[in-house]
Amino acid sequence: MIQCSCHNGPMPLEPRLREILGEVRDAGGRVVALTGAGISAESGIPTFRGRDGFWVVGSRNYMPQEMATHAMFLMEPEEVWRWYLHRFGVVRHAAPNAGHEALVRLERALGERFTLVTQNIDGLHRRAGASDERTHCIHGDAAWVRCAHDCGVGLLPHPAHLAARDGRAPLSPAEREELTCPRCRGWLRPHVLWFDECYDEENYRFDSTLRAAREADLLLVVGTSGATNLPVRVGQLCFTGGAALVDVNPEENPFSELAERSRRGFFARGSATARLPEIVEALVGERALS
């Protein structure tokens, strides 16, 4: 069998990229990794922005941008829950990949000098070993639910067996009970940021994320094109603050353009699993890996 090194083996780093990463490593700099759907796509999780995300209510097809809204939840809470349970069922069968694992090695090597900012709600970073304290899930985390009426009950674990059910089946009375707030008896909701909602610190670590971006010496962007407001601001803060900027993505995108405009920027074209292991090795030093 012929092995194609461009798909199966690690890609050697370009000299300029190695130089940028070496400077950050030698200076003991702070690193912010910003990840998006691209890193999870390599674990088989579809983005749900395309056809996979359609949901039928009555005789109408709804787009994810319509389903994942507070307005839809107010009108059709049960439909929104069934759609999420269907999505979470897909997530449950996915496993972390070499990209997630490389970022865990980076966190363990850098400790407090590392912050992970992720747009992904799938929990794959955590399952790979990322710590909760240094991981900011800026779009929420499917592992948790909370009261839709903010009655103060806090975060509750997502009822595990509900993710194992067929999301398309109607909710049984027992399942509805499990999605009922134990404190105020209103609906529980997924702990995710909806399209018609705003970032905040309490649920989505908004201020902590901006602070990490301001203090960063390197922004490592992986598998996102910054379609939402906070990732874009993180990129801008790092750019104007003079941080090094490395974008890992198979496609050109706004972050790759920002990296190419940056004095210490580099567009590392390729997927997370192909590029991150080598990038992390350059950042932590080969000896630290043993």
Ligand SMILES: [Zn+2]
């Ligand atoms: Zn409640």
